[in-house]
Amino acid sequence: MAQTAFAPWDDPQQKPLIQFVNVTKRFGDFVAIDNLTQDIYEKEFFALLGPSGCGKTTMMRMLAGFEAPSEGSILLSGKDIAGVPPNKRAVNMMFQSYALFPHLTVWDNIAFGLRRSSMGKDEIAARVEEMLALTRLGKFGRRKPHQISGGQRQRVALARSLAKAPKLLLLDEPMGALDKKLRQDTQFELMDIQETTGTTFVIVTHDQEEAMTVASRVAVMDEGRIVQVATPEKIYEAPNSVYVADFIGDVNILQGTAKPNGPESYAVDWGHSEPATAASTRPFTDGQKAHLAIRPEKIAISAERPADAVNAVQGKVLDIAYLGNLSTYHVELPTGQVIKAQSANTRRVSRRAYTWEDPVWLSWSATAGVLLEA
Secondary structure, eight states, X not given: OOOOOOOXXXXXXXXXXXXXXXXXXXXXXXXXXXXXXXXXXXXXEXXXXXXXXXXXXXXXXXXXXXXXXXXXXXXXXXXXXXXXXXXXXXXXXXXXXXXXXXTSOXXXXXXXXXXXXXXXXXXXXXXXXXXXXXXXXXXXXXSOGGGXXXXXXXXXXXXXXXXXXXXXXXXXXXXXTSOHHHHHHHHHXXXXXXXXXXXXXXXXXXXXXXXXXXXXXXXXXXXXXXXXXXXXXXXXXXXXXXXHHHHSSOOEEEEEEEEEEETTEEEEEOSSSSOEEEEOSSOXXXXXXXXXXXXXXXXXXXXSOOTTOSEEEEEEEEEEEEOSSEEEEEEEOTTSOEEEEEEEOOSXXXXXXXXXXXXXXXXXXXXXXEEEEO
């Protein structure tokens, strides 16, 4: 049986688990969250992504109950949670520091919150064992936090956060302390655990790769507002602004003016001898300022001009970044502009196809770029 894609945000029948309704948060004269309205659905893995100071942690702290909105309301399962203290919310928060008790064993760290509830001893023991199994920590129950690795401590904090079966788990930069390889492995573990428990996860991160890997939807934030919220694929392939295009991944931004030259097709004059041809469903008027955002992997690099290329420019190789699986070429055009092109290193070769100062051609299709308003 074919699996249906998880997309409750596209179903008008679905009721959101969390609703931010016209929420503003001020600290004195500083507006941290600016009239924000956003829904988050049950079983969603929702990522708040943005630079430091964009408001993502403030949003999370309001959900946790550590901050109250200055205006507007936050609903959880349809009920306003203003005034509900943090320990009375069906919400748990996992801190960046993990905040484990160093004198308690892994087992007792996980049991800590349960012992403060009305659960019986046997029930607590069963729940702790279930959490140890879920986070693959069965062998480490009797160890203290300093006797296990950083990745394992992260899983203990996760097990403790999930032990009380919250409706919502908040994760504040949960993988910031892990090295890159371990972080990548942990991201997939986190996704598996989220899927197994069915808990709604909201993660705060400034790591785009992390947000794109784990999230069902990503909200890109800037100055207290959500600029775009969409699936990782849409955020990357169809950014709605230059800010989002530039914030997510690597991109070339060509500035110029657009001129319609056919149905949903535009000639973009960007200061080069030939205008670029770009397809766009978004309408632009003749002479309107525009930005053409093109990802480096959408630009082909070749020694000769491809005969069938819609867009082709010549330049010389200025820099090469070898990333193992990919090589990124920085190519300088006669205008002085530098464009990045990427090619996959699919074969083991002893010599590069292009080297520094080589003349090369860059080409891309009409649909390779996204035409954005200036």
